Amino acid sequence: MKIGVIADDFTGASDIALMLRSNGMNARQFVGVPTTDFGEVDAGVVSLKSRTCPIEEAVSNSLSACDWLLEQGAEQIVLKVCSTFDSTPEGNIGPVAEALAERLGEPVVLVCPAFPANGRSVFQAHLFVGDKLLNQSGMQNHPLTPMTEPDLRKVLKPQTSWEVSNVPFSVVCQGAEAIRDSMPASKQMVIVDAIQNQDLMEIGAAAKGRKLLVGGSGIAMGLPANFGTTVEGNDWEGKQGKALILSGSCSIATRGQVELYRQTADGAVLELKADQMIAGAYAAKEIADWAVAQDTAPMVYSSADPGIVKKAQAKFGREEIASAFEQFFSQLACAFVDAGGERLIVAGGETSGAVVEGLSVAAMDVGPEIAPGVPALSVVGTDTVLALKSGNFGEPNFFKQALAVLGGENARSQ
Known part of the structure; x- marks a missing residue:
C-alpha cells in the first residue's frame, strides 16, 4: 500500500477512492x-463515521485506522474531510488532524478541501461553493x-x-516548488488555496514525502503521480436487479434531485x-416488500426543507431524530436486499454510513464515475x-444517472 486514507464519513470515502482510482x-x-x-492495493480507504461523533471517539478510531494503514505499508496518510469542511466549533477536524x-511525527499539515469539479474552491483561505461563500451556500442550514x-482559519x-x-x-x-518553499518550520496547519484542478496537481506534487494531508477528495488528485502507479481499465459490469433510492440529505442539491x-x-x-418516525409508525419489511413490487425504482426519502427540519428538531431533539432516521434507513436497506x-x-453522508453498517459491508471495489x-x-x-x-453532489438528474451506471452503463447518462 502506498497511500492510506482515513475518511470521516462513507460518501467521502468513496469520493476519494474514485479520485485515486481515476488518477x-x-x-x-x-x-x-x-x-x-x-489483498494488496495501492490505496486503502478506511471509512469511519467520525465527522459528528464525540471528539474522543473520533480521535481514537482515526488513530486505530492510521495504525492499520501503516501496518499495510502506507507511506502517506490522508485525512479525508468534507469539501465543505463540515465540523463544529470543537471539532472534529482539528483534534483528529492534530492527533494524527x-x-x-509530521510537523506541518497541508489542508485543502477544494474540489473545483463540484464548485468548491479556496481563495485567501475562504471556502466558496460555486460563486457563494460557504456561509451563504445553504451549508449554514x-x-x-x-x-x-x-x-477556514477561523473554523480550524x-x-x-x-x-x-x-x-x-x-x-x-x-x-509546487513555490508551495514547498512557503511551508513553515513547525507545528502549523496550513490552509492552501486552490481554485482549479491544476492547483491541486501542484499541491499534490508539493506534498511528496509529507506524512499527513487533510482535505477533500481533490487533494488526492496529484498524489498518485508521486508514486508512479498505473491501473488498467475498469471491468465494471453492474447489476440489473431491483433498485431502491434512499435519501436522508436535506441539502439544496439533494432536495432538487x-x-x-x-x-x-x-x-x-x-x-x-x-x-411518524419517532412514533414508530414505519415498518422496514413492509416498505421493502412494497419497493421490490414496483416497476419503477422507488424512492424513500426524508429530505425536508430546513425550516421543517428545525421545527422537528425543536420538538423531538436533534440527536433523537437523526438516530431514528439512520436506524430506519439501515433496517430498510437490509430488508430490501433480503427481499432480492x-x-x-x-x-447523504450519515444515511450512507447507516446503510453500509446495516448491510455489514466489509469492503467495496470502486467502479466507474456516476x-x-x-x-x-x-x-x-x-x-x-x-x-x-x-448531499451536495450530483447533477439534478443524479438518481437517473446512478440507476443507469449501477445497471451496467459505464458512461454517465446525460
Whole structure:
C-alpha cells in the first residue's frame, strides 16, 4: 500500500477512492478498520463515521485506522474531510488532524478541501461553493454541522492548539516548488488555496514525502503521480436487479434531485415524516416488500426543507431524530436486499454510513464515475452494488444517472 486514507464519513470515502482510482491507483474502500486480509492495493480507504461523533471517539478510531494503514505499508496518510469542511466549533477536524500529526511525527499539515469539479474552491483561505461563500451556500442550514464561517482559519483555529496559516493563491499559482518553499518550520496547519484542478496537481506534487494531508477528495488528485502507479481499465459490469433510492440529505442539491425524480417515478415515492418516525409508525419489511413490487425504482426519502427540519428538531431533539432516521434507513436497506434487491442509491453522508453498517459491508471495489465525487461501488463477496452520494453532489438528474451506471452503463447518462 502506498497511500492510506482515513475518511470521516462513507460518501467521502468513496469520493476519494474514485479520485485515486481515476488518477492511477488501485483503490479499495473498507468499512471501519479491517479484520480480514483483502489483498494488496495501492490505496486503502478506511471509512469511519467520525465527522459528528464525540471528539474522543473520533480521535481514537482515526488513530486505530492510521495504525492499520501503516501496518499495510502506507507511506502517506490522508485525512479525508468534507469539501465543505463540515465540523463544529470543537471539532472534529482539528483534534483528529492534530492527533494524527503527532502519531506520524509530521510537523506541518497541508489542508485543502477544494474540489473545483463540484464548485468548491479556496481563495485567501475562504471556502466558496460555486460563486457563494460557504456561509451563504445553504451549508449554514445543515442540521448537524451548520457552517456559518467561510474563513477556514477561523473554523480550524478553535479546534487545535497548533497555529493555522495560509498559502495564498499568489504562491500556489507559481507551482509546487513555490508551495514547498512557503511551508513553515513547525507545528502549523496550513490552509492552501486552490481554485482549479491544476492547483491541486501542484499541491499534490508539493506534498511528496509529507506524512499527513487533510482535505477533500481533490487533494488526492496529484498524489498518485508521486508514486508512479498505473491501473488498467475498469471491468465494471453492474447489476440489473431491483433498485431502491434512499435519501436522508436535506441539502439544496439533494432536495432538487428528489423533486425531479418524484416527477418521473410514477408514484413510487414515499416521504418519511419526523413525527411518524419517532412514533414508530414505519415498518422496514413492509416498505421493502412494497419497493421490490414496483416497476419503477422507488424512492424513500426524508429530505425536508430546513425550516421543517428545525421545527422537528425543536420538538423531538436533534440527536433523537437523526438516530431514528439512520436506524430506519439501515433496517430498510437490509430488508430490501433480503427481499432480492441488488441496487441501492443513497443520498447523504450519515444515511450512507447507516446503510453500509446495516448491510455489514466489509469492503467495496470502486467502479466507474456516476458524477464527480460519486463512483459506483460493488460490495465485495455479494451481488449488491451501491452509489453513496454526499448531499451536495450530483447533477439534478443524479438518481437517473446512478440507476443507469449501477445497471451496467459505464458512461454517465446525460
